[in-house]
Amino acid sequence: MTLWARKKGVPLPAHPRNWKGTAGEWLGDAAAFFRKKGVPEAEANAEFIMAAVLETGRNDVRLGASHPLSEKQGFHFWELVQERGQRVPLGYVLGSQGFMGLDIAVTRDVLVPRPETEELAAAARDLLQAGRPDPTVLEIGTGTGCVAIALAKALPGATVYATELSPAALALALRNAEAHGVSRRIRFLKEDLFKPAARGAGWADLVVSNPPYIPSAEIDRLEPEVRKEPRLALDGGKDGLDAIRAIAADAPRHIRKGGWLVLEIGSEQGAAVRGLLEGAGGAAVEVRRDLQGLDRIAVARF
Structure with missing residues (x-):
């Protein structure tokens, strides 16, 4: 249409x-x-x-x-x-957004994919490509499905699990996966964090997430476009770290020895997230900066 x-x-x-x-x-x-x-x-x-x-x-x-x-x-x-x-986000106006060379359908039920999240997906892709040819990947909070889809496209041998709390977002992610021919290799699951994807200890080669990380009090001061996006996908609690704490605490149980956790984080959260990941047993913890020189991607090996 x-x-x-x-x-x-x-x-x-x-x-x-x-x-x-x-x-x-x-x-x-x-x-x-x-x-x-x-x-x-x-x-x-x-x-x-x-x-x-x-x-x-x-x-x-x-x-x-x-x-x-x-x-x-x-x-x-x-x-x-x-x-x-x-000040409606351009992705909502057009109904789609480019992401890593893919055309991703967008509705007001999801965050509009951003360049920073392309960096998240690229970091996960590069780690996976350096490892086994048939990795198992878990994305927490898939939204449009853009990260899961990009990884499935880049890694033909991968099996991807993607969780999402919003039924509307989950339905959109599935439609996007079908449009890009990878729906059979991504298992979309309606749940928060790890619960439905759990398969025992040490089953995932990599866990990736763009969790809510904006402090609650800051949301109403953001650009008008951001304030029109789903608050559930933005609000990280008082200090912006609620979801990141939960992921850091639970991830080691699910990640295979030598596997990775890759997170998108707030621009001033690098030191705090490093502490959380190291406290959870993460090794070689690295906080990478985005194209604007701000803290954006946290990577840890377990």
């Missing part, structure tokens, strides 16, 4: 150009509107929306800036621009 078909029947939003103009003119209008609304990366957001409306890539949008839009295209474009102007 195209975006236009999904939006059909919505009242026509106001636009000063009276629904006429080239793609480049529409992009300029959208970028100006976004700057007025405080939307970050105004030009890039406008290009992503135009690419979705025209069902093409961003480069083609730039090359085709002199081409006029039809009234239907203009209406659809401006409707999505207005939605993004309300």
Whole structure:
């Protein structure tokens, strides 16, 4: 289903150009509107929306800036621009988000996949590729399923378990896995943390998770886009470490000797998470920084 078909029947939003103009003119209008609304990366957001409306890539949008839009295209474009102007995350506006070269369907039931989580998935992938050819992997809190799917695609011999507390998120993750042809190699389980995936001691080669890690009091001070995402997936308790503590405490029981725990963490949590992982028996604990130079990925061997 195209975006236009999904939006059909919505009242026509106001636009000063009276629904006429080239793609480049529409992009300029959208970028100006976004700057007025405080939307970050105004030009890039406008290009992503135009690419979705025209069902093409961003480069083609730039090359085709002199081409006029039809009234239907203009209406659809401006409707999505207005939605993004309300600080709705771009992934929700478009219904999908790129992740490690994959197109991942997104709804308001899940976090929008982020570049930081691509770093989490890449760290897990690299550790697994250096090990046995048929690893068993557990992802805790799969959301869209993007990490589990990326790992299953990169590691054809892997068996992946993915837990999720939200039924809506779990259904979306399964649909994403089916779309990418890996649903038979990922077992999606409705539960929190380890409970349904437990198979006794030492069964997983790697456990990976992007747990809730934002301190409760900080959530309402975050960017408007983040505040529109599911609070359950964001709220890490008073100090942001509730879920990480639980994972660190239980993970050693499930990880095979020599296996790994890989976590996405908050930008100021490196020292605290290192202490938790070392206290749980983790060896070679490493806190890696993201592209902005902030603490983001914690890795421990058990």
